[in-house]
Amino acid sequence: MGVREEFDAWAADGRDKGMEARHWHTAKHALARMPVESGDVVLDLGCGSGYAGRALRETGAVARAYGLDGSPEMVGNARSYTDDPAIGYVGGDFNALPFTDDSIDHVWSMEAFYYAADPHRTLSEIRRILRPGGTFYCAVNFYEENVHSHQWQEFIDVEMTRWSREEYRAAFRDAGFHVAEQDTIPDREIDIPSEREFPTEEWDTREAMVERYREYGTLLTVGVVP
Amino acid sequence: MGVREEFDAWAADGRDKGMEARHWHTAKHALARMPVESGDVVLDLGCGSGYAGRALRETGAVARAYGLDGSPEMVGNARSYTDDPAIGYVGGDFNALPFTDDSIDHVWSMEAFYYAADPHRTLSEIRRILRPGGTFYCAVNFYEENVHSHQWQEFIDVEMTRWSREEYRAAFRDAGFHVAEQDTIPDREIDIPSEREFPTEEWDTREAMVERYREYGTLLTVGVVP
Amino acid sequence: MKETLMDILCCPLDKETLELEVTQTDQSQTETEIIDGELVCAECGTKYPIEDGIPNLLPPDMRE
Amino acid sequence: MKETLMDILCCPLDKETLELEVTQTDQSQTETEIIDGELVCAECGTKYPIEDGIPNLLPPDMRE
Ligand SMILES: Nc1ncnc2c1ncn2[C@@H]1O[C@H](CSCC[C@H](N)C(=O)O)[C@@H](O)[C@H]1O
Numbered sequence A, B: 001m002g003v004r005e006e007f008d009a010w011a012a013d014g015r016d017k018g019m020e021a022r023h024w025h026t027a028k029h030a031l032a033r034m035p036v037e038s039g040d041v042v043l044d045l046g047c048g049s050g051y052a053g054r055a056l057r058e059t060g061a062v063a064r065a066y067g068l069d070g071s072p073e074m075v076g077n078a079r080s081y082t083d084d085p086a087i088g089y090v091g092g093d094f095n096a097l098p099f100t101d102d103s104i105d106h107v108w109s110m111e112a113f114y115y116a117a118d119p120h121r122t123l124s125e126i127r128r129i130l131r132p133g134g135t136f137y138c139a140v141n142f143y144e145e146n147v148h149s150h151q152w153q154e155f156i157d158v159e160m161t162r163w164s165r166e167e168y169r170a171a172f173r174d175a176g177f178h179v180a181e182q183d184t185i186p187d188r189e190i191d192i193p194s195e196r197e198f199p200t201e202e203w204d205t206r207e208a209m210v211e212r213y214r215e216y217g218t219l220l221t222v223g224v225v226p
Numbered sequence C, D: 001m002k003e004t005l006m007d008i009l010c011c012p013l014d015k016e017t018l019e020l021e022v023t024q025t026d027q028s029q030t031e032t033e034i035i036d037g038e039l040v041c042a043e044c045g046t047k048y049p050i051e052d053g054i055p056n057l058l059p060p061d062m063r064e
Protein backbone atom coordinates (compact mmCIF):
# COMPACT_ATOMS: atom_id res chain seq x y z
CA MET A 1 0.00 0.00 0.00
CA GLY A 2 1.21 3.51 -0.72
CA VAL A 3 0.84 6.99 0.72
CA ARG A 4 -2.28 7.63 -1.31
CA GLU A 5 -4.29 4.64 -0.06
CA GLU A 6 -3.08 4.92 3.53
CA PHE A 7 -3.78 8.63 3.95
CA ASP A 8 -6.87 8.77 1.75
CA ALA A 9 -8.34 6.40 4.33
CA TRP A 10 -7.20 8.66 7.19
CA ALA A 11 -8.75 11.70 5.52
CA ALA A 12 -12.00 9.91 4.74
CA ASP A 13 -12.63 8.96 8.37
CA GLY A 14 -11.66 12.36 9.79
CA ARG A 15 -8.22 11.56 11.12
CA ASP A 16 -6.89 14.69 9.41
CA LYS A 17 -8.66 16.80 12.05
CA GLY A 18 -7.52 14.55 14.89
CA MET A 19 -3.89 14.94 13.82
CA GLU A 20 -4.30 18.68 13.48
CA ALA A 21 -5.53 18.96 17.07
CA ARG A 22 -2.69 16.85 18.47
CA HIS A 23 0.08 18.24 16.31
CA TRP A 24 -0.92 21.83 16.98
CA HIS A 25 0.35 21.52 20.58
CA THR A 26 3.94 21.62 19.37
CA ALA A 27 3.57 22.79 15.76
CA LYS A 28 2.41 26.24 16.81
CA HIS A 29 5.62 26.84 18.76
CA ALA A 30 7.77 25.86 15.80
CA LEU A 31 5.66 27.93 13.37
CA ALA A 32 6.03 30.96 15.65
CA ARG A 33 9.80 30.79 15.19
CA MET A 34 9.78 30.99 11.38
CA PRO A 35 11.45 34.19 10.19
CA VAL A 36 8.57 35.03 7.82
CA GLU A 37 8.06 38.45 6.30
CA SER A 38 4.69 39.67 5.07
CA GLY A 39 5.49 39.19 1.38
CA ASP A 40 6.62 35.59 1.78
CA VAL A 41 5.33 32.42 0.11
CA VAL A 42 5.30 29.38 2.36
CA LEU A 43 4.82 25.74 1.38
CA ASP A 44 3.59 22.98 3.72
CA LEU A 45 4.79 19.52 2.68
CA GLY A 46 2.42 16.72 3.67
CA CYS A 47 -0.08 19.34 4.73
CA GLY A 48 -2.83 16.96 5.87
CA SER A 49 -5.77 19.15 6.95
CA GLY A 50 -3.73 22.18 5.88
CA TYR A 51 -3.81 23.97 9.25
CA ALA A 52 -0.24 25.34 9.10
CA GLY A 53 -0.87 27.46 6.02
CA ARG A 54 -4.18 28.70 7.42
CA ALA A 55 -2.49 29.69 10.70
CA LEU A 56 0.25 31.63 8.92
CA ARG A 57 -2.35 33.43 6.82
CA GLU A 58 -4.70 34.14 9.73
CA THR A 59 -1.95 35.88 11.68
CA GLY A 60 -1.17 37.93 8.57
CA ALA A 61 2.36 36.57 8.62
CA VAL A 62 2.70 35.64 4.94
CA ALA A 63 1.42 36.64 1.50
CA ARG A 64 0.61 33.17 0.19
CA ALA A 65 0.50 29.70 1.68
CA TYR A 66 0.47 26.47 -0.30
CA GLY A 67 0.06 22.93 0.87
CA LEU A 68 1.13 19.78 -0.96
CA ASP A 69 0.00 16.29 -0.09
CA GLY A 70 0.18 12.87 -1.73
CA SER A 71 -3.35 12.02 -0.68
CA PRO A 72 -6.05 13.57 -2.87
CA GLU A 73 -8.58 13.11 -0.05
CA MET A 74 -6.40 15.08 2.35
CA VAL A 75 -5.98 17.88 -0.18
CA GLY A 76 -9.72 17.92 -0.79
CA ASN A 77 -10.43 18.21 2.93
CA ALA A 78 -7.80 20.92 3.36
CA ARG A 79 -9.31 22.97 0.55
CA SER A 80 -12.79 22.69 2.04
CA TYR A 81 -11.67 24.25 5.34
CA THR A 82 -10.85 27.71 3.92
CA ASP A 83 -11.83 30.21 1.28
CA ASP A 84 -8.85 32.50 1.66
CA PRO A 85 -7.85 33.18 -1.99
CA ALA A 86 -4.18 33.36 -0.95
CA ILE A 87 -4.19 29.71 0.17
CA GLY A 88 -3.88 26.85 -2.30
CA TYR A 89 -3.52 23.08 -2.06
CA VAL A 90 -2.06 20.70 -4.63
CA GLY A 91 -1.62 16.97 -4.98
CA GLY A 92 1.99 15.92 -5.34
CA ASP A 93 4.76 13.66 -4.10
CA PHE A 94 7.82 14.49 -1.97
CA ASN A 95 10.09 12.88 -4.54
CA ALA A 96 9.06 15.11 -7.41
CA LEU A 97 8.04 18.56 -6.26
CA PRO A 98 6.04 20.52 -8.87
CA PHE A 99 7.60 23.90 -8.02
CA THR A 100 10.14 25.93 -9.92
CA ASP A 101 13.65 26.63 -8.60
CA ASP A 102 13.94 29.38 -5.94
CA SER A 103 10.17 29.90 -5.89
CA ILE A 104 9.46 29.40 -2.18
CA ASP A 105 10.58 31.46 0.82
CA HIS A 106 10.04 28.87 3.55
CA VAL A 107 9.05 25.21 3.66
CA TRP A 108 7.22 23.72 6.61
CA SER A 109 6.60 20.04 7.26
CA MET A 110 5.06 18.39 10.34
CA GLU A 111 5.01 14.64 10.92
CA ALA A 112 5.31 13.93 7.22
CA PHE A 113 8.93 14.13 6.04
CA TYR A 114 9.85 10.60 7.14
CA TYR A 115 7.27 9.08 4.78
CA ALA A 116 9.34 10.22 1.80
CA ALA A 117 10.32 7.23 -0.35
CA ASP A 118 13.80 8.77 -0.68
CA PRO A 119 14.33 11.39 2.04
CA HIS A 120 17.72 12.50 0.65
CA ARG A 121 16.13 13.23 -2.67
CA THR A 122 13.28 15.07 -0.96
CA LEU A 123 15.82 17.26 0.85
CA SER A 124 17.52 18.15 -2.40
CA GLU A 125 14.14 18.90 -3.99
CA ILE A 126 13.33 21.22 -1.08
CA ARG A 127 16.67 22.94 -1.40
CA ARG A 128 16.04 23.40 -5.13
CA ILE A 129 12.68 25.14 -4.70
CA LEU A 130 13.82 27.41 -1.83
CA ARG A 131 15.46 30.74 -2.54
CA PRO A 132 18.83 31.52 -0.93
CA GLY A 133 18.16 32.33 2.72
CA GLY A 134 14.96 30.29 2.64
CA THR A 135 14.41 27.88 5.52
CA PHE A 136 13.13 24.32 5.86
CA TYR A 137 11.35 23.79 9.17
CA CYS A 138 11.17 20.02 9.56
CA ALA A 139 9.18 18.79 12.57
CA VAL A 140 8.83 15.10 13.46
CA ASN A 141 7.62 13.11 16.45
CA PHE A 142 8.94 9.88 14.96
CA TYR A 143 12.72 9.80 15.43
CA GLU A 144 15.40 7.58 16.84
CA GLU A 145 15.81 9.11 20.31
CA ASN A 146 12.04 9.02 20.86
CA VAL A 147 11.92 5.32 21.72
CA HIS A 148 8.17 5.54 22.28
CA SER A 149 7.65 6.22 18.59
CA HIS A 150 9.50 3.15 17.35
CA GLN A 151 6.46 0.90 17.25
CA TRP A 152 4.42 3.31 15.09
CA GLN A 153 5.68 1.65 11.92
CA GLU A 154 3.57 -1.40 12.83
CA PHE A 155 0.37 0.55 12.32
CA ILE A 156 1.23 2.31 9.10
CA ASP A 157 1.51 0.80 5.68
CA VAL A 158 4.10 3.23 4.34
CA GLU A 159 7.77 2.69 5.01
CA MET A 160 9.07 5.25 7.52
CA THR A 161 12.61 6.63 7.88
CA ARG A 162 13.75 6.76 11.51
CA TRP A 163 16.71 9.11 11.74
CA SER A 164 18.44 10.29 14.92
CA ARG A 165 18.96 13.97 15.69
CA GLU A 166 22.46 13.68 14.31
CA GLU A 167 21.31 11.89 11.16
CA TYR A 168 18.90 14.74 10.47
CA ARG A 169 21.68 17.30 10.78
CA ALA A 170 24.02 15.26 8.58
CA ALA A 171 21.39 14.68 5.88
CA PHE A 172 20.48 18.37 5.81
CA ARG A 173 24.13 19.26 5.34
CA ASP A 174 24.59 16.61 2.64
CA ALA A 175 21.72 18.21 0.74
CA GLY A 176 23.44 21.59 0.88
CA PHE A 177 21.61 23.18 3.80
CA HIS A 178 23.25 24.97 6.70
CA VAL A 179 21.75 23.66 9.93
CA ALA A 180 20.59 26.65 11.99
CA GLU A 181 18.78 24.96 14.85
CA GLN A 182 17.77 21.66 16.31
CA ASP A 183 15.41 21.39 19.23
CA THR A 184 12.87 19.16 20.90
CA ILE A 185 9.64 20.99 21.61
CA PRO A 186 7.70 19.54 24.54
CA ASP A 187 3.97 18.95 24.26
CA ARG A 188 2.78 20.63 27.47
CA GLU A 189 -0.88 20.48 26.55
CA ILE A 190 -1.66 16.82 26.16
CA ASP A 191 -3.61 15.56 29.11
CA ILE A 192 -1.58 13.09 31.14
CA PRO A 193 -3.80 11.09 33.53
CA SER A 194 -2.88 10.70 37.19
CA GLU A 195 -0.66 7.89 38.37
CA ARG A 196 -3.46 5.54 39.40
CA GLU A 197 -4.96 5.40 35.89
CA PHE A 198 -1.88 3.62 34.54
CA PRO A 199 -1.43 1.26 32.79
CA THR A 200 -3.75 2.72 30.15
CA GLU A 201 -4.55 1.18 26.78
CA GLU A 202 -1.57 2.94 25.23
CA TRP A 203 0.88 3.45 28.09
CA ASP A 204 2.33 1.01 30.61
CA THR A 205 3.61 3.70 32.94
CA ARG A 206 2.99 7.38 33.54
CA GLU A 207 6.76 8.04 33.32
CA ALA A 208 6.81 6.69 29.76
CA MET A 209 3.97 8.96 28.71
CA VAL A 210 5.59 11.96 30.39
CA GLU A 211 8.87 11.19 28.65
CA ARG A 212 7.20 10.82 25.27
CA TYR A 213 5.33 14.11 25.38
CA ARG A 214 7.01 16.46 27.83
CA GLU A 215 10.57 15.45 27.06
CA TYR A 216 10.90 14.01 23.56
CA GLY A 217 7.98 15.99 22.14
CA THR A 218 8.61 17.11 18.57
CA LEU A 219 12.07 17.17 17.01
CA LEU A 220 12.57 20.32 14.98
CA THR A 221 15.48 20.67 12.56
CA VAL A 222 15.89 23.96 10.71
CA GLY A 223 17.90 24.14 7.52
CA VAL A 224 18.83 27.32 5.68
CA VAL A 225 19.76 27.55 2.00
CA PRO A 226 23.20 29.26 1.66
CA MET B 1 30.88 56.06 32.08
CA GLY B 2 31.73 53.17 29.81
CA VAL B 3 31.20 49.42 29.68
CA ARG B 4 34.37 48.80 31.65
CA GLU B 5 33.50 50.95 34.68
CA GLU B 6 29.83 49.90 34.72
CA PHE B 7 30.39 46.17 34.51
CA ASP B 8 33.61 46.07 36.52
CA ALA B 9 31.43 47.36 39.36
CA TRP B 10 28.81 44.65 38.68
CA ALA B 11 31.47 41.94 38.70
CA ALA B 12 33.13 43.26 41.84
CA ASP B 13 29.93 43.07 43.91
CA GLY B 14 28.88 39.64 42.60
CA ARG B 15 26.17 40.67 40.17
CA ASP B 16 27.77 38.41 37.53
CA LYS B 17 26.44 35.39 39.46
CA GLY B 18 23.03 36.97 39.99
CA MET B 19 22.67 37.54 36.26
CA GLU B 20 23.81 34.02 35.51
CA ALA B 21 21.09 32.58 37.76
CA ARG B 22 18.32 34.70 36.23
CA HIS B 23 19.44 34.46 32.62
CA TRP B 24 19.89 30.71 32.78
CA HIS B 25 16.09 30.26 32.94
CA THR B 26 15.79 31.14 29.27
CA ALA B 27 19.41 30.95 28.07
CA LYS B 28 19.52 27.18 28.55
CA HIS B 29 16.62 26.68 26.15
CA ALA B 30 18.28 28.79 23.48
CA LEU B 31 21.66 27.11 24.00
CA ALA B 32 20.02 23.70 23.61
CA ARG B 33 18.92 24.65 20.10
CA MET B 34 22.40 25.49 18.80
CA PRO B 35 23.41 23.08 16.02
CA VAL B 36 26.81 22.40 17.58
CA GLU B 37 29.01 19.47 16.62
CA SER B 38 31.64 18.04 18.92
CA GLY B 39 34.58 19.64 17.09
CA ASP B 40 33.13 23.15 17.16
CA VAL B 41 34.57 26.34 18.60
CA VAL B 42 31.99 28.61 20.22
CA LEU B 43 32.42 32.23 21.30
CA ASP B 44 30.29 34.00 23.94
CA LEU B 45 30.13 37.77 23.44
CA GLY B 46 29.66 39.72 26.65
CA CYS B 47 30.15 36.50 28.57
CA GLY B 48 29.76 37.96 32.07
CA SER B 49 30.33 35.07 34.50
CA GLY B 50 31.05 32.85 31.49
CA TYR B 51 28.38 30.25 32.21
CA ALA B 52 27.36 29.62 28.58
CA GLY B 53 30.77 28.33 27.54
CA ARG B 54 31.02 26.19 30.66
CA ALA B 55 27.60 24.68 29.98
CA LEU B 56 28.48 23.81 26.39
CA ARG B 57 31.72 22.21 27.55
CA GLU B 58 30.14 20.33 30.46
CA THR B 59 27.62 18.65 28.15
CA GLY B 60 30.50 17.70 25.86
CA ALA B 61 28.80 19.60 23.05
CA VAL B 62 31.82 21.53 21.75
CA ALA B 63 35.60 21.27 21.48
CA ARG B 64 36.47 24.77 22.69
CA ALA B 65 34.56 27.64 24.23
CA TYR B 66 35.78 31.22 24.46
CA GLY B 67 34.22 34.18 26.18
CA LEU B 68 34.90 37.84 25.44
CA ASP B 69 33.93 40.71 27.70
CA GLY B 70 34.71 44.41 27.89
CA SER B 71 34.99 44.30 31.66
CA PRO B 72 38.32 42.93 32.94
CA GLU B 73 36.68 42.16 36.31
CA MET B 74 34.01 40.02 34.61
CA VAL B 75 36.64 38.14 32.62
CA GLY B 76 38.65 37.60 35.79
CA ASN B 77 35.63 36.19 37.60
CA ALA B 78 34.70 33.97 34.64
CA ARG B 79 38.21 32.53 34.52
CA SER B 80 38.16 31.76 38.23
CA TYR B 81 35.03 29.59 37.91
CA THR B 82 36.62 26.86 35.77
CA ASP B 83 39.83 25.03 35.10
CA ASP B 84 38.74 23.31 31.91
CA PRO B 85 41.76 23.81 29.59
CA ALA B 86 39.41 24.04 26.58
CA ILE B 87 37.75 27.18 27.94
CA GLY B 88 39.33 30.60 27.60
CA TYR B 89 38.33 34.17 28.38
CA VAL B 90 39.62 37.38 26.83
CA GLY B 91 39.09 41.07 27.32
CA GLY B 92 37.80 42.82 24.22
CA ASP B 93 35.21 45.13 22.75
CA PHE B 94 32.24 44.32 20.48
CA ASN B 95 33.38 46.94 18.00
CA ALA B 96 36.78 45.42 17.37
CA LEU B 97 36.75 41.66 17.75
CA PRO B 98 40.24 40.15 18.14
CA PHE B 99 39.50 37.01 16.11
CA THR B 100 40.57 36.05 12.62
CA ASP B 101 38.13 35.68 9.72
CA ASP B 102 36.12 32.41 9.61
CA SER B 103 37.64 31.23 12.90
CA ILE B 104 34.48 30.58 14.93
CA ASP B 105 31.69 28.02 14.39
CA HIS B 106 28.98 29.64 16.49
CA VAL B 107 28.61 32.90 18.39
CA TRP B 108 26.38 33.18 21.45
CA SER B 109 25.37 36.37 23.21
CA MET B 110 22.90 36.84 26.08
CA GLU B 111 21.75 40.22 27.35
CA ALA B 112 24.83 41.94 25.99
CA PHE B 113 24.50 42.72 22.28
CA TYR B 114 22.52 45.94 22.78
CA TYR B 115 25.39 47.54 24.72
CA ALA B 116 27.47 47.64 21.54
CA ALA B 117 28.47 51.21 20.73
CA ASP B 118 27.69 50.48 17.06
CA PRO B 119 25.51 47.36 16.79
CA HIS B 120 25.63 47.29 12.98
CA ARG B 121 29.39 47.22 13.10
CA THR B 122 29.29 44.49 15.74
CA LEU B 123 27.06 42.40 13.47
CA SER B 124 29.48 42.73 10.60
CA GLU B 125 32.37 41.84 12.91
CA ILE B 126 30.48 38.72 14.00
CA ARG B 127 29.78 37.79 10.41
CA ARG B 128 33.46 38.22 9.61
CA ILE B 129 34.72 35.86 12.31
CA LEU B 130 32.08 33.15 11.65
CA ARG B 131 32.69 30.49 9.03
CA PRO B 132 30.06 29.92 6.31
CA GLY B 133 27.17 28.07 7.94
CA GLY B 134 28.12 29.45 11.35
CA THR B 135 25.30 30.85 13.46
CA PHE B 136 24.85 33.89 15.68
CA TYR B 137 22.47 33.17 18.55
CA CYS B 138 21.50 36.59 19.86
CA ALA B 139 19.35 36.60 23.01
CA VAL B 140 18.02 39.79 24.61
CA ASN B 141 15.45 40.64 27.26
CA PHE B 142 15.70 44.35 26.42
CA TYR B 143 13.77 44.98 23.21
CA GLU B 144 11.04 47.21 21.85
CA GLU B 145 8.03 44.89 22.25
CA ASN B 146 9.00 44.15 25.85
CA VAL B 147 7.61 47.39 27.25
CA HIS B 148 8.59 46.35 30.76
CA SER B 149 12.27 46.60 29.79
CA HIS B 150 12.09 50.18 28.54
CA GLN B 151 12.99 51.80 31.85
CA TRP B 152 16.15 49.73 32.31
CA GLN B 153 18.22 52.36 30.54
CA GLU B 154 17.69 54.63 33.55
CA PHE B 155 19.74 52.34 35.76
CA ILE B 156 22.64 51.69 33.43
CA ASP B 157 25.34 54.10 32.42
CA VAL B 158 25.98 52.60 28.99
CA GLU B 159 23.82 53.59 26.03
CA MET B 160 21.50 50.74 25.03
CA THR B 161 20.04 49.98 21.59
CA ARG B 162 16.36 49.10 21.75
CA TRP B 163 15.40 47.35 18.54
CA SER B 164 12.09 45.69 17.73
CA ARG B 165 11.84 42.10 16.53
CA GLU B 166 11.67 43.38 12.98
CA GLU B 167 14.64 45.71 13.43
CA TYR B 168 16.72 42.77 14.63
CA ARG B 169 15.81 40.77 11.52
CA ALA B 170 16.51 43.71 9.21
CA ALA B 171 19.86 44.50 10.84
CA PHE B 172 20.96 40.86 10.64
CA ARG B 173 20.11 40.81 6.94
CA ASP B 174 21.89 44.12 6.33
CA ALA B 175 25.01 42.60 7.86
CA GLY B 176 24.80 39.68 5.43
CA PHE B 177 23.19 37.05 7.65
CA HIS B 178 20.25 34.89 6.67
CA VAL B 179 17.69 34.98 9.47
CA ALA B 180 16.83 31.39 10.41
CA GLU B 181 14.66 31.89 13.45
CA GLN B 182 13.14 34.45 15.75
CA ASP B 183 11.38 33.48 18.94
CA THR B 184 10.46 34.67 22.39
CA ILE B 185 11.42 32.17 25.06
CA PRO B 186 9.29 32.41 28.20
CA ASP B 187 10.89 32.36 31.62
CA ARG B 188 8.76 29.71 33.33
CA GLU B 189 11.00 29.44 36.37
CA ILE B 190 11.00 32.86 37.92
CA ASP B 191 8.88 32.90 41.01
CA ILE B 192 5.81 35.08 40.54
CA PRO B 193 4.17 35.93 43.88
CA SER B 194 0.45 35.47 44.40
CA GLU B 195 -2.00 38.23 43.55
CA ARG B 196 -2.25 39.67 47.06
CA GLU B 197 1.46 40.46 47.25
CA PHE B 198 1.15 43.06 44.50
CA PRO B 199 2.12 45.85 44.13
CA THR B 200 5.70 44.77 44.94
CA GLU B 201 8.75 46.98 44.92
CA GLU B 202 9.31 46.27 41.25
CA TRP B 203 5.87 45.46 39.88
CA ASP B 204 2.59 47.36 40.07
CA THR B 205 0.47 44.41 38.98
CA ARG B 206 0.82 40.66 38.76
CA GLU B 207 -0.32 40.80 35.11
CA ALA B 208 2.60 43.01 34.21
CA MET B 209 5.07 40.64 35.82
CA VAL B 210 3.48 37.64 34.11
CA GLU B 211 3.61 39.42 30.76
CA ARG B 212 7.25 40.40 31.24
CA TYR B 213 8.47 36.90 32.08
CA ARG B 214 6.04 34.34 30.76
CA GLU B 215 5.14 36.13 27.55
CA TYR B 216 7.92 38.49 26.44
CA GLY B 217 10.69 36.47 28.08
CA THR B 218 13.85 36.46 26.01
CA LEU B 219 13.93 37.46 22.34
CA LEU B 220 16.13 35.11 20.35
CA THR B 221 17.22 35.96 16.81
CA VAL B 222 19.34 33.41 14.94
CA GLY B 223 21.44 34.47 11.98
CA VAL B 224 23.33 32.13 9.68
CA VAL B 225 26.32 33.07 7.54
CA PRO B 226 25.60 32.16 3.88
CA MET C 1 -6.85 26.79 -7.80
CA LYS C 2 -6.00 30.42 -8.53
CA GLU C 3 -4.07 31.42 -11.61
CA THR C 4 -1.35 33.01 -9.41
CA LEU C 5 -0.25 29.48 -8.51
CA MET C 6 1.00 29.12 -12.11
CA ASP C 7 3.87 31.51 -11.20
CA ILE C 8 5.59 28.78 -9.23
CA LEU C 9 4.23 25.47 -10.57
CA CYS C 10 6.19 23.29 -12.96
CA CYS C 11 6.14 19.75 -14.24
CA PRO C 12 7.20 17.49 -11.32
CA LEU C 13 9.10 15.20 -13.71
CA ASP C 14 11.30 17.53 -15.73
CA LYS C 15 10.61 20.88 -13.96
CA GLU C 16 9.58 22.46 -17.27
CA THR C 17 6.78 24.98 -17.82
CA LEU C 18 3.17 23.88 -17.56
CA GLU C 19 0.42 25.15 -19.82
CA LEU C 20 -2.97 25.77 -18.32
CA GLU C 21 -6.10 24.57 -20.08
CA VAL C 22 -9.22 25.72 -18.33
CA THR C 23 -12.53 23.85 -18.66
CA GLN C 24 -14.56 25.39 -15.84
CA THR C 25 -14.13 28.41 -13.56
CA ASP C 26 -15.90 29.94 -10.60
CA GLN C 27 -16.17 33.73 -10.97
CA SER C 28 -18.07 34.25 -7.71
CA GLN C 29 -14.89 34.85 -5.73
CA THR C 30 -12.64 37.92 -5.66
CA GLU C 31 -10.05 36.04 -7.67
CA THR C 32 -11.24 33.61 -10.36
CA GLU C 33 -11.06 30.01 -9.19
CA ILE C 34 -10.16 27.36 -11.76
CA ILE C 35 -12.43 24.40 -11.04
CA ASP C 36 -11.71 22.00 -13.88
CA GLY C 37 -9.02 21.79 -16.46
CA GLU C 38 -5.61 20.42 -17.24
CA LEU C 39 -1.97 21.31 -16.83
CA VAL C 40 0.20 20.14 -19.71
CA CYS C 41 3.99 20.06 -19.66
CA ALA C 42 5.33 22.14 -22.55
CA GLU C 43 8.32 19.83 -22.80
CA CYS C 44 7.29 16.22 -22.11
CA GLY C 45 3.57 16.59 -22.74
CA THR C 46 2.52 14.91 -19.49
CA LYS C 47 -0.99 15.95 -18.48
CA TYR C 48 -2.04 16.74 -14.92
CA PRO C 49 -5.72 17.07 -14.10
CA ILE C 50 -7.39 19.91 -12.20
CA GLU C 51 -10.53 18.53 -10.57
CA ASP C 52 -12.83 20.16 -8.04
CA GLY C 53 -10.43 23.10 -7.94
CA ILE C 54 -7.38 21.02 -7.07
CA PRO C 55 -4.44 20.45 -9.39
CA ASN C 56 -3.11 16.93 -9.04
CA LEU C 57 0.60 17.01 -9.76
CA LEU C 58 1.38 13.52 -8.62
CA PRO C 59 3.59 11.82 -11.21
CA PRO C 60 1.28 9.74 -13.49
CA ASP C 61 2.49 6.42 -12.05
CA MET C 62 1.45 7.48 -8.53
CA ARG C 63 -1.96 8.75 -9.47
CA GLU C 64 -3.89 5.52 -8.93
CA MET D 1 45.47 31.60 28.43
CA LYS D 2 46.46 28.51 26.45
CA GLU D 3 48.67 28.74 23.41
CA THR D 4 45.90 27.15 21.26
CA LEU D 5 44.02 30.44 21.52
CA MET D 6 46.72 31.96 19.29
CA ASP D 7 45.19 29.98 16.35
CA ILE D 8 42.25 32.36 16.21
CA LEU D 9 43.39 35.59 17.87
CA CYS D 10 44.37 38.65 15.88
CA CYS D 11 44.91 42.34 16.45
CA PRO D 12 41.47 43.89 17.07
CA LEU D 13 42.46 47.03 15.18
CA ASP D 14 43.85 45.78 11.87
CA LYS D 15 43.14 42.03 12.19
CA GLU D 16 46.80 41.20 11.58
CA THR D 17 48.87 38.47 13.25
CA LEU D 18 49.83 38.78 16.89
CA GLU D 19 53.18 37.70 18.27
CA LEU D 20 53.27 36.10 21.67
CA GLU D 21 55.89 37.14 24.22
CA VAL D 22 55.72 35.02 27.32
CA THR D 23 56.97 36.29 30.69
CA GLN D 24 55.52 33.70 33.05
CA THR D 25 53.83 30.33 32.62
CA ASP D 26 52.14 27.76 34.81
CA GLN D 27 53.23 24.22 33.93
CA SER D 28 51.14 22.51 36.59
CA GLN D 29 48.20 22.00 34.22
CA THR D 30 47.84 19.47 31.39
CA GLU D 31 48.31 22.26 28.87
CA THR D 32 50.75 25.06 29.71
CA GLU D 33 48.97 28.19 30.91
CA ILE D 34 50.45 31.54 29.94
CA ILE D 35 50.15 33.73 33.03
CA ASP D 36 51.99 36.88 32.06
CA GLY D 37 53.24 38.27 28.80
CA GLU D 38 52.36 40.39 25.84
CA LEU D 39 50.72 40.09 22.44
CA VAL D 40 52.25 42.35 19.83
CA CYS D 41 50.71 43.09 16.46
CA ALA D 42 53.19 42.16 13.73
CA GLU D 43 51.80 44.95 11.55
CA CYS D 44 50.92 47.99 13.68
CA GLY D 45 53.04 47.14 16.72
CA THR D 46 50.20 47.67 19.22
CA LYS D 47 50.86 45.78 22.45
CA TYR D 48 48.21 43.91 24.39
CA PRO D 49 48.98 42.70 27.92
CA ILE D 50 48.43 39.20 29.27
CA GLU D 51 47.91 39.50 33.04
CA ASP D 52 46.84 36.86 35.54
CA GLY D 53 46.31 34.48 32.63
CA ILE D 54 43.96 36.76 30.71
CA PRO D 55 44.81 38.47 27.44
CA ASN D 56 43.33 41.94 27.30
CA LEU D 57 42.54 42.72 23.68
CA LEU D 58 40.59 45.87 24.32
CA PRO D 59 41.76 48.57 21.89
CA PRO D 60 44.32 50.72 23.77
CA ASP D 61 41.97 53.71 24.05
CA MET D 62 39.40 51.56 25.89
CA ARG D 63 41.83 50.01 28.33
CA GLU D 64 41.54 52.58 31.12
N1 LIG E 1 5.60 10.92 -0.25
C1 LIG E 1 4.66 11.78 0.10
N2 LIG E 1 4.33 12.81 -0.71
C2 LIG E 1 3.38 13.69 -0.36
N3 LIG E 1 2.68 13.63 0.80
C3 LIG E 1 2.96 12.62 1.64
C4 LIG E 1 3.95 11.67 1.34
N4 LIG E 1 4.02 10.80 2.37
C5 LIG E 1 3.10 11.18 3.28
N5 LIG E 1 2.46 12.29 2.84
C6 LIG E 1 1.38 13.00 3.54
O1 LIG E 1 1.89 13.47 4.78
C7 LIG E 1 0.83 13.57 5.72
C8 LIG E 1 1.33 12.97 7.03
S1 LIG E 1 0.19 13.20 8.36
C9 LIG E 1 0.58 14.85 8.92
C10 LIG E 1 -0.36 15.88 8.38
C11 LIG E 1 -0.13 17.29 8.89
N6 LIG E 1 1.16 17.82 8.49
C12 LIG E 1 -0.28 17.37 10.38
O2 LIG E 1 0.62 17.85 11.06
O3 LIG E 1 -1.34 16.95 10.90
C13 LIG E 1 -0.36 12.81 5.15
O4 LIG E 1 -1.38 13.71 4.82
C14 LIG E 1 0.21 12.10 3.92
O5 LIG E 1 -0.71 11.99 2.86
Ligand SMILES: Nc1ncnc2c1ncn2[C@@H]1O[C@H](CSCC[C@H](N)C(=O)O)[C@@H](O)[C@H]1O
Residues within 6 Å of the ligand: B003, B007, B008, B016, B019, B020, B023, B045, B046, B047, B048, B049, B050, B068, B069, B070, B071, B074, B092, B093, B094, B095, B109, B110, B111, B112, B115, B116, B117
Ligand atom coordinates in the same frame (compact mmCIF):
# COMPACT_ATOMS: atom_id res chain seq x y z
N1 LIG F 1 30.88 46.82 24.01
C1 LIG F 1 31.10 45.73 24.75
N2 LIG F 1 32.14 44.92 24.49
C2 LIG F 1 32.38 43.82 25.25
N3 LIG F 1 31.59 43.46 26.28
C3 LIG F 1 30.55 44.23 26.58
C4 LIG F 1 30.24 45.39 25.84
N4 LIG F 1 29.14 45.95 26.36
C5 LIG F 1 28.75 45.19 27.40
N5 LIG F 1 29.60 44.15 27.53
C6 LIG F 1 29.51 43.08 28.55
O1 LIG F 1 28.29 42.41 28.38
C7 LIG F 1 27.86 41.87 29.63
C8 LIG F 1 26.38 42.16 29.77
S1 LIG F 1 25.66 41.40 31.19
C9 LIG F 1 25.28 39.75 30.57
C10 LIG F 1 26.32 38.75 30.97
C11 LIG F 1 26.03 37.29 30.55
N6 LIG F 1 25.96 37.13 29.11
C12 LIG F 1 24.75 36.79 31.18
O2 LIG F 1 23.87 36.34 30.46
O3 LIG F 1 24.61 36.87 32.41
C13 LIG F 1 28.71 42.52 30.70
O4 LIG F 1 29.55 41.55 31.28
C14 LIG F 1 29.46 43.61 29.96
O5 LIG F 1 30.75 43.85 30.47
